[in-house]
Every structure is written in structure tokens, then in C-alpha cells.
Amino acid sequence: MTDQWSQLNEKLASYPYVDGYTISDRDFEVFKSVPVKELGGKANLARWHRHIASFKQEPSKQPTDDMELGDNLPQYLLNHLTKTGAPFNSIALAEELGLDHQKLIGAVKSLIAQDGLVTVSETSEKRTELTNEGQEMATNGSHEYNVFVAIGDEGLPQGELMKLPIGKVGMAKAIAAKWIATEKNGAEVRLVRKMAADAVVDKVREQLEQISLGQEVDAKDKTELKKRKLINEVTVKGLIVEKGPNFTTEIVKPELDLTAEMIQSGSWKEKTFKKYNFEALGVQPSSGHLHPLMKVRAEFRQIFFQMGFTEMPTNRYVESSFWNFDALFQPQQHPARDAHDTFFISDPAISTKFPTDYLERVKTVHSKGGFGSIGYNYDWKLEEAQKNVLRTHTTAVSARQLYSLAQEGFKPSKMFSIDRVFRNETLDATHLAEFHQVEGVIAEKNLSLAHLIGIFTEFFKKLGIEGLKFKPTYNPYTEPSMEIFAYHQGLKKWVEIGNSGMFRPEMLLPMGLPEDVNVAGYGLSLERPTMIRYGINNIRDLFGAKVDLEMIRKTPICRLSKKD
Numbered sequence: 001m002t003d004q005w006s007q008l009n010e011k012l013a014s015y016p017y018v019d020g021y022t023i024s025d026r027d028f029e030v031f032k033s034v035p036v037k038e039l040g041g042k043a044n045l046a047r048w049h050r051h052i053a054s055f056k057q058e059p060s061k062q063p064t065d066d067m068e069l070g071d072n073l074p075q076y077l078l079n080h081l082t083k084t085g086a087p088f089n090s091i092a093l094a095e096e097l098g099l100d101h102q103k104l105i106g107a108v109k110s111l112i113a114q115d116g117l118v119t120v121s122e123t124s125e126k127r128t129e130l131t132n133e134g135q136e137m138a139t140n141g142s143h144e145y146n147v148f149v150a151i152g153d154e155g156l157p158q159g160e161l162m163k164l165p166i167g168k169v170g171m172a173k174a175i176a177a178k179w180i181a182t183e184k185n186g187a188e189v190r191l192v193r194k195m196a197a198d199a200v201v202d203k204v205r206e207q208l209e210q211i212s213l214g215q216e217v218d219a220k221d222k223t224e225l226k227k228r229k230l231i232n233e234v235t236v237k238g239l240i241v242e243k244g245p246n247f248t249t250e251i252v253k254p255e256l257d258l259t260a261e262m263i264q265s266g267s268w269k270e271k272t273f274k275k276y277n278f279e280a281l282g283v284q285p286s287s288g289h290l291h292p293l294m295k296v297r298a299e300f301r302q303i304f305f306q307m308g309f310t311e312m313p314t315n316r317y318v319e320s321s322f323w324n325f326d327a328l329f330q331p332q333q334h335p336a337r338d339a340h341d342t343f344f345i346s347d348p349a350i351s352t353k354f355p356t357d358y359l360e361r362v363k364t365v366h367s368k369g370g371f372g373s374i375g376y377n378y379d380w381k382l383e384e385a386q387k388n389v390l391r392t393h394t395t396a397v398s399a400r401q402l403y404s405l406a407q408e409g410f411k412p413s414k415m416f417s418i419d420r421v422f423r424n425e426t427l428d429a430t431h432l433a434e435f436h437q438v439e440g441v442i443a444e445k446n447l448s449l450a451h452l453i454g455i456f457t458e459f460f461k462k463l464g465i466e467g468l469k470f471k472p473t474y475n476p477y478t479e480p481s482m483e484i485f486a487y488h489q490g491l492k493k494w495v496e497i498g499n500s501g502m503f504r505p506e507m508l509l510p511m512g513l514p515e516d517v518n519v520a521g522y523g524l525s526l527e528r529p530t531m532i533r534y535g536i537n538n539i540r541d542l543f544g545a546k547v548d549l550e551m552i553r554k555t556p557i558c559r560l561s562k563k564d
């Protein structure tokens with residue numbers, strides 16, 4: 001007889017019986033004749049056995065009721081209530097039909113939606129389930145049994161056994177069961193069998209098998225299995241379903257919406273409407289996401305704050321030429337003012353409110369000179385200064401702040417701004433008509449170029465950029481002026497990362513700043529480090545109407561590689 005089951009075990013090894021194994025009545029016949037104790041050590045047979053057990057009902061005994069069960073479960077349930085004339089318990093019925101309980105609950109819920117069709121009340125049942133480890137043992141045997149097998153007739157050094165994952169627990173249990181014992185052989189501890197192989201019964205595996213088949217086992221054994229975490233007691237919640245006051249076997253598909261037509265024709269009176277489900281969770285709205293530029297801006301702000309800078313107000317995209325150019329000692333014929341570079345505003349075209357004294361001093365320094373300068377010697381016109389523009393740089397903001405600083409009484413200051421500026425440029429992969437500037441301004445007495453280089457070094461170090469080089473350049477409002485360069489490891493060349501300089505006395509002195517005060521400024525674009533940080537090659541992929549929202553959603557927060 002034993003041979004027959006071993007043969008079946010081997011035969012089943014070649015069956016892909018879990019997926020696509022169609023069970024037949026024959027499976028059930030064999031299933032009933034397999035003695036539970038034969039499943040020990042026959043993994044394939046055991047697996048097949050549990051698979052068949054999970055169907056509970058033989059195929060020929062499954063209800064057909066001239067309709068496929070899965071097709072219309074709600075209808076089947078109504079017919080069932082009519083046929084039996086009695087309430088049903090969802091847990092018991094699911095078991096009887098060999099159906100997933102949750103599926104059946106879903107069908108009952110759809111019946112509840114039709115007013116008064118069925119009445120339900122809750123019920124619950126305690127169940128014993130195998131844990132993962134329990135299932136594993138039900139198939140492959142208990143640890144102690146496998147230890148007994150592993151030791152064999154010759155015995156085994158304890159060290160060898162301990163290499164197996166089941167070794168420790170299995171050995172303890174097998175010794176307690178008096179299946180095996182330890183033996184000292186000089187320095188070596190060996191494990192040897194104390195029982196004949198056919199006298200050892202893997203009770204644990206058999207009990208687990210019985211539980212998985214829904215059979216009862218001794219209460220004491222059950223407690224022991226629970227302690228070993230091989231089984232779990234679970235409570236299954238179910239429903240008792242009975243006919244409701246409006247019971248019928250006809251399922252009316254409820255209307256979802258009350259339409260104008262139904263109201264006009266009065267047909268709404270006869271219709272059944274789907275009930276509101278106030279419990280339903282709405283669609284989760286996706287949260288807002290910061291644009292990559294704003295993420296990098298947040299990092300820059302942190303660096304400025306760490307270095308003791310305060311933030312300047314930048315809420316003025318439209319600026320007068322006076323603050324954008326004239327206050328910065330930029331002559332009125334300067335090519336940058338030309339319509340090719342600057343966006344002029346047509347409405348309102350001009351600004352009219354300026355600090356009068358200061359305006360006069362600016363006019364004088366441009367046209368005649370002063371404060372030790374010969375000026376530009378040209379006919380300065382108020383009309384030109386009044387013209388409104390979209391600010392071309394954030395230095396317009398710095399000019400306003402420095403003027404305020406002079407009015408309030410000078411004190412050493414470090415200020416920064418990060419915001420949008422506009423230039424009428426030819427658009428290409430790296431240029432747009434608007435971009436963001438990061439600008440820092442340091443006002444202090446007797447500030448030197450060496451201080452400035454120190455500040456830049458510190459600032460860029462916090463961005464992870466070291467080894468700066470400086471190159472003389474020209475700005476109308478600074479002298480000396482320096483372009484800041486850094487070596488780009490990826491491009492293997494020096495790239496310009498910023499522009500800087502010491503603001504000219506022709507700019508500072510008309511504002512009313514003390515003569516021994518020096519003001520240094522520097523600026524860089526926010527776009528360049530952002531594109532480098534997120535590996536974006538075309539500025540149109542970063543900014544503007546064609547930007548992919550998914551990109552904004554997915555870019556991680558910015559962590560510039562700081563070196564403190």
C-alpha cells in the first residue's frame with residue numbers, strides 16, 4: 001500500500017496542478033482514500049491533497065441551477081433564498097459553494113443596495129488557520145521529524161545539524177520526544193536515534209493537516225500548536241441574509257442619476273435610485289508639487305540665511321528705467337536699454353513718483369559728474385528715466401534697498417534676492433525671455449576685494465563648488481568687476497558661474513551712503529544650477545508652457561552637495 005502513495009507522490013511531481021489543474025470527481029475519490037499519515041514526507045502528494053481540499057465540493061455536486069454561479073452571484077443568492085425559504089449564513093454558504101467569502105459578501109452588498117430586497121445581520125465565526133510556518137510543516141513535516149530523518153541510522157555530529165535552519169528547534173523537540181539523544185564521543189557531541197524509524201510518528205504534521213482540512217484536533221494539542229505559532233485563531237465576520245420586506249427575485253438595476261427627462265415625464269416615481277454611499281472614499285486629490293526651480297531656490301535661501309543675509313522684497317516685476325538703469329549709473333544711451341534687450345511696458349508706460357532730491361543727484365552725476373567723477377556729460381532726460389520696463393535684473397531691487405539703507409541710516413548689511421527677471425532675447429535651448437537671478441549684496445565699511453573673494457569662496461563651497469577663478473569684466477555699475485569661474489569636472493573646462501563687482505561711487509554716493517562704505521554685489525542665474533542638478537539639457541523642458549507636469553511631480557527635493 002505504501003508504494004501506491006509513493007508512486008502517486010512521484011507522479012504528482014510532474015503536474016502543474018496549482019494553475020490550471022482541472023479537478024475531477026476522480027480526484028475527490030482518491031482524496032477521500034488517502035490516509036492523512038501517508039502525506040508525511042510526500043511533498044507532492046501533500047500539496048495536491050491540500051489543493052483538492054480547498055475545493056470542499058466535488059465538481060458534480062456543485063450547484064448549477066441552470067446558470068453559471070460566478071456569472072451572476074446576486075441573482076443566484078435571491079434564487080437560493082426562494083428555494084430554501086430560509087436565511088443563509090454567508091460563511092457557511094461560501095464554504096458550501098466553494099467560493100471566496102469576500103466575493104459572496106460583495107454580492108450580498110449589491111443586494112442591500114436595492115431597497116428592502118434583503119435584510120442582513122452580522123455574525124462571526126472562529127476559525128483556526130495554519131500560519132506560513134504551519135503550512136510549511138503540514139507539507140514537509142515538523143522540524144523534529146526532519147531532524148530525526150537527517151540524523152539517520154549512523155547518527156550525526158551536533159555541529160553538522162546546527163548548520164540546518166531547523167536544527168536548533170528540531171533537536172530540542174526531538175530530544176524532548178525521546179526520539180533522539182546526545183552521545184559524547186571524545187570531544188565530539190553526536191546525535192543518535194533512540195527509536196526505530198517506523199515507531200516515530202510525526203504527530204505535529206498530522207494535526208496540522210487535520211486542521212487544514214477543517215477537522216477537530218485535541219484541545220491540548222491545539223494549545224501546543226498555537227504556542228509554537230503554527231496555527232492562528234481568527235475571527236471571520238459574515239452576514240446572515242434573509243428576505244426583506246420588498247423581496248423579489250428580480251434584480252432592478254438602480255438609476256444612478258435623476259435626469260431632467262425623468263422629472264418631465266414623471267417616470268422618476270417608478271424608478272429605483274441607487275443609494276448614496278456616504279462611506280465611500282473620494283478620489284484622493286494629488287497634492288501640489290514645487291517646481292524644480294523653487295526647490296533649488298529653497299536651498300539657495302538656506303545658504304544665504306546661514307551666512308547671515310536677509311531677504312530683499314522682490315515683488316516688483318514692473319520697474320521704472322530710473323531704478324533699473326539710471327540709479328545704477330547706466331547711461332541713457334546704453335545699448336542694453338535698447339528695445340532689443342528690454343521689454344518696455346505700454347500701459348502704464350511711465351512712472352511718476354521718484355524721491356526728488358535723489359533724482360536730481362542722479363541727473364547731475366550722469367550729465368555733469370560729481371563725487372569725484374566727471375560723469376558721462378550728456379543731456380539726461382527725465383522722460384527716459386520714467387519709462388516702465390520689465391526689470392532686466394534684480395540689481396534694480398538692490399538699488400532700491402541700498403537707497404533705503406542710506407535713508408534709514410547706514411548699518412552694515414548683507415542682503416539677497418532670488419526672483420524673476422526679463423530680457424528680450426533670442427530663444428534657444430539655454431535662453432528664455434525670462435529667468436531667475438540669485439543676487440547677493442554686502443554693504444560694509446572698508447570692504448575690500450579680498451573680503452569679497454572670501455565671501456564667494458564660502459558661498460560656492462556651500463554649493464559644493466570649490467577652486468574659483470576670477471576674470472576682470474565690465475558692468476556700468478561696478479568697478480572693479482569680476483566674472484566668477486569654476487572648473488566643471490563633467491565638461492572638463494572652466495565655466496562662468498557668476499558676475500560680480502564693487503558698486504561704483506557714482507551709484508552709492510548720490511543715494512546718501514557714507515563715503516567709506518563699500519558695497520559689493522554678485523549675481524548668478526537660478527536656471528543653470530537647476531539644470532545641472534536635475535540633468536535637464538533644454539531650458540524649455542524646465543520652464544514654460546511645454547513643461548511636463550510629471551517631471552515636476554517626480555523631481556526629488558534638492559540637496560546641493562554641500563561641503564561645510
Ligand code: PHE
Binds near residue numbers: 392394478501520524
Ligand atoms: N546684475 C548683474 C547681471 O545681471 C549681476 C551683478 C549683480 C553684477 C551685482 C554685479 C553686481 O548679470
